[in-house]
Amino acid sequence: MPFINQFKAYLQQKIALTDEQFELISGGITVKTFAKNQVILSPGETSIKTYFVVEGLMRSYSMDSKGKIHIIQFAPEHWLLSERNSFFNQPSDFYIDTTEPVTALVIPRNFFMEASVHVPCIQDLNITMLNNSIRFMQKRINMLLSATAEERYLDFIKLYPNLTLRVPQWMIASYLGITPESLSRVRKDLAHKHFNK
Amino acid sequence: MENKIKSVFSILDAPQPHMVGDGFRVSNFFPGGYKIKMSPFFLLDYNAKVLLPPTDELRGVGVHPHRGFETVTIAYHGAVAHHDSAGNSGIIYPGDVQWMTAAGGILHKEYHEKEFSAKGGPFQMVQLWVNLPAKDKMSKPKYQAIEHKDLAIAELTDNGGEVEIIAGTYNGVTGPATTFTPLHVYNAKIKAGKSAVFNFPAAYNTGFLVIEGEISINGQENAGASQFIYFKNDGEEISVEAKEDSLILVLSGEPIQEPIAQYGPFLMNNQQEIKQAISDYNEGKFGYLE
Numbered sequence: 001m002p003f004i005n006q007f008k009a010y011l012q013q014k015i016a017l018t019d020e021q022f023e024l025i026s027g028g029i030t031v032k033t034f035a036k037n038q039v040i041l042s043p044g045e046t047s048i049k050t051y052f053v054v055e056g057l058m059r060s061y062s063m064d065s066k067g068k069i070h071i072i073q074f075a076p077e078h079w080l081l082s083e084r085n086s087f088f089n090q091p092s093d094f095y096i097d098t099t100e101p102v103t104a105l106v107i108p109r110n111f112f113m114e115a116s117v118h119v120p121c122i123q124d125l126n127i128t129m130l131n132n133s134i135r136f137m138q139k140r141i142n143m144l145l146s147a148t149a150e151e152r153y154l155d156f157i158k159l160y161p162n163l164t165l166r167v168p169q170w171m172i173a174s175y176l177g178i179t180p181e182s183l184s185r186v187r188k189d190l191a192h193k194h195f196n197k
Numbered sequence: 198m199e200n201k202i203k204s205v206f207s208i209l210d211a212p213q214p215h216m217v218g219d220g221f222r223v224s225n226f227f228p229g230g231y232k233i234k235m236s237p238f239f240l241l242d243y244n245a246k247v248l249l250p251p252t253d254e255l256r257g258v259g260v261h262p263h264r265g266f267e268t269v270t271i272a273y274h275g276a277v278a279h280h281d282s283a284g285n286s287g288i289i290y291p292g293d294v295q296w297m298t299a300a301g302g303i304l305h306k307e308y309h310e311k312e313f314s315a316k317g318g319p320f321q322m323v324q325l326w327v328n329l330p331a332k333d334k335m336s337k338p339k340y341q342a343i344e345h346k347d348l349a350i351a352e353l354t355d356n357g358g359e360v361e362i363i364a365g366t367y368n369g370v371t372g373p374a375t376t377f378t379p380l381h382v383y384n385a386k387i388k389a390g391k392s393a394v395f396n397f398p399a400a401y402n403t404g405f406l407v408i409e410g411e412i413s414i415n416g417q418e419n420a421g422a423s424q425f426i427y428f429k430n431d432g433e434e435i436s437v438e439a440k441e442d443s444l445i446l447v448l449s450g451e452p453i454q455e456p457i458a459q460y461g462p463f464l465m466n467n468q469q470e471i472k473q474a475i476s477d478y479n480e481g482k483f484g485y486l487e
Contacts, residue, residue: 157479164479165461190481
């Protein structure tokens with residue numbers, strides 16, 4: 001299946017969109033491949049691109065003054081990733097890079113606006129997706145402020161089930177805002193509760 | 198009735214190697230490198246002989262899970278230390294075989310053994326994944342540490358060398374490893390100018406990996422070190438003549454006729470079981486290993 005059809009299928013799961021309509025709106029989308037550990041965006045730069053991951057794993061993160069990495073988001077297959085300062089013509093605070101070799105669709109900034117001329121319900125989908133993204137971030141802020149390490153981990157494995165097999169423990173700890181030692185302890189406690197049960 | 202010759206389908210060069218962890222530089226002959234039918238063998242990784250410099254660093258593969266199959270590690274040079282969540286640990290020395298039945302689920306890690314790392318030297322290993330039938334996929338994990346001295350030996354005629362039987366049977370001699378489905382794994386050591394004959398049912402998927410030396414197969418085709426000879430399912434008998442002193446890893450087994458679903462370190466029959474394996478691993482049901 002051509003890569004772009006994965007994005008078509010993604011949209012068709014959410015709205016009534018014919019193949020012909022998709023053909024009409026998808027002209028500006030391009031396919032790009034990245035090597036593992038390739039930095040795609042750095043702080044200070046701007047990029048108005050949104051990436052739809054077809055295969056592989058991307059992440060966005062910041063680096064503090066001590067050089068410690070704080071992972072904001074992972075984007076495995078069929079996740080969208082973008083840096084939003086750039087949408088306001090301001091420089092990025094974050095890095096975007098690849099944790100695995102990636103094939104991604106690059107979706108231009110005005111995709112949803114231009115597509116809605118031809119397919120009006122795309123506008124509603126855009127609003128729903130933005131709302132969903134806000135909901136997701138509200139939950140994430142709340143988890144970071146109030147949840148225990150175990151609650152954060154249990155939420156993580158529901159959201160990203162196979163990432164425990166794809167990234168090192170320290171990256172998961174970084175995303176969860178806990179130390180790698182705490183994550184080890186959580187996993188050890190869970191094993192004690194569940195092993196051979 | 199005379200056995201029909203099992204003919205060569207193709208002779209495959211080692212695919213471009215890739216790193217597994219930071220300790221194993223392997224060519225994956227299947228399922229990645231070549232799409233060949235080798236069931237019940239699911240995967241063959243070959244770390245061709247390399248000379249490793251001394252190091253104090255711990256090199257290998259960190260803690261990772263497995264479910265639904267067996268890993269078989271065969272050491273030719275170098276030494277690998279391993280630990281698993283069932284509490285097993287040990288060192289695989291040259292000539293030894295570790296036959297680990299992950300089955301229902303295990304965590305393990307494998308590293309170059311400390312003393313070997315400190316000294317450095319030649320390193321050469323094979324890792325096989327042997328699939329399990331659906332009925333045994335969730336059985337209890339177990340572990341067979343087979344030392345070189347415990348391998349069964351069948352001498353070749355005419356002082357031609359010997360066949361070390363790891364699993365299965367050769368000329369009436371049975372190897373020490375117990376398996377869930379019928380299969381044969383040998384190290385055949387054939388002296389220059391001598392020969393050996395192997396017999397497997399036509400339906401058995403069969404392949405030979407040349408570890409050292411150069412051989413002629415069925416008097417027709419030649420294969421050298423690091424090449425894999427993949428056979429057709431058209432007959433039973435294979436004859437091998439060694440052009441020089443040779444060591445061949447012999448694999449043959451009855452195919453498991455069941456659907457396969459694989460994700461990373463899990464080998465199951467369908468996607469639902471894969472999802473379950475990921476979730477069980479995440480929730481600590483494979484145990485814990487530092």
